Amino acid sequence: MILVNGRENSHINVTDRGLQYGDGLFETIEVIEGAPVFFQVHLQRLAEGCSRLKIPFPDINLLIHEVELVCRNAPHAVVKIILTRGPGGRGYSQPVSIQPTRIISLYPFPDYPANFAQDGVAAIFCVTRLGINPALAGIKHLNRLEQVMARSEWSGPKFQEGIMLDVNGNVVEGTMTNLFYIKDSLVHTAPIISSGVAGVMRGIVLKSLSDLGLPLIEREYGKEELLCADECFFCNSVIGIWPILRIEDVTFTKGAFTTLLQDKINALKQVDSGNA
């Protein structure tokens, strides 16, 4: 089921600025028993993205209603919200009256093998680099060519995720995930200041670390540092946490921090989806 501005529809007008310029935002949310997980956190990030891009945020009750309508019969799925600046004329100038477009689509939950989360995955370093632009960093906007190009660098089952560096050589994130590593009992992740996406699951990991009284070191680091980690993992809203078993030829073991965070996040998910 796809709702476009509240109506069942699978098409948008070609004048929509989401198509013309990638002028919009999106959220990708796990659905369990008809309920979008961490929905309030996703809505909060969407609102922040709207604020930064100056896209009027839609009526919150209308949006929640539409998402719930799309999700209601899904035992386990992914719901994607796209919010664009709506239709416009040619040229970058925004229309005087912005009428954002809401697109809410349900997708099957991806059939990742259970052992990706239990045992871990393999990753490569992507050649495609993330650009440096603080004005867009953190926002889950529709300008995603860097990720598209990075994801095209491998295919097949040998690797499950690609690690992206910025143009200065700092490790930032995975193509579809954020990335954490643990060294000497300290958890590290890249700051999302110059590039990268401030993932909802990244935010939940940060909060979980704080709740558990575990300090986080948020600073720039290079690939050599990552390869010396005691443990490391990817995270996003759909996969949760995937331990990293191997980055190219360097192997890792799933460690106690990763397991602790997985347990914590699974518990939070149960509470959030009303299944605790």
Next chain:
Amino acid sequence: MILVNGRENSHINVTDRGLQYGDGLFETIEVIEGAPVFFQVHLQRLAEGCSRLKIPFPDINLLIHEVELVCRNAPHAVVKIILTRGPGGRGYSQPVSIQPTRIISLYPFPDYPANFAQDGVAAIFCVTRLGINPALAGIKHLNRLEQVMARSEWSGPKFQEGIMLDVNGNVVEGTMTNLFYIKDSLVHTAPIISSGVAGVMRGIVLKSLSDLGLPLIEREYGKEELLCADECFFCNSVIGIWPILRIEDVTFTKGAFTTLLQDKINALKQVDSGNA
């Protein structure tokens, strides 16, 4: 008139990667008496963009036919070609079989006053900076949030264009134009290596300079250097060349180089559109 994959249609599927990720390219072309001006150069750039993004280039004769069909009755207009990677599933992975979407739309020619080209325009420096990413620099792709944000910084008739610096403080281009300046009889422009669009009109200015035996200096420069120029101008495929009369509080006069290039490009346009 709008053609989507050869059919008169004003809608695309919401699964199109042009919408989902800005995964595509565009060209904006002046139309004179039904003929797209510098059409071969635009097609060449579109093909280069496809090559860099690994989007299959459509059948060239089909594309030309569709563009000509859309333009044929237009005395003076703008035709926009959007080419996306086509429909796809959720996630950055490309579909195994890529079926690009062709969208060809006719727009009225913008009603810029004639004195913009004759006498010149006023510009501001935008606060929004261009990111640094060599992998995407030069390509006229659909990831245009930087330009959208920059163009939103002013409204009304006081300024006609905004000048964009990159995050390192180098002057790169206008929001919808490339930028040249002349100092001591030497023409300067920014290289399009780390950011910016390699405009078709920029290419035609470069070729015209070469034809006229005028050397070009292509190197990074800052705003202070621009403000000391003897003359400067914006260019793109729709406006041609606009002399710059004022950047914020600093005034300029339209100079001999700008006039010479305008005359040269007008002559090339006449030849290209078969009206010489």
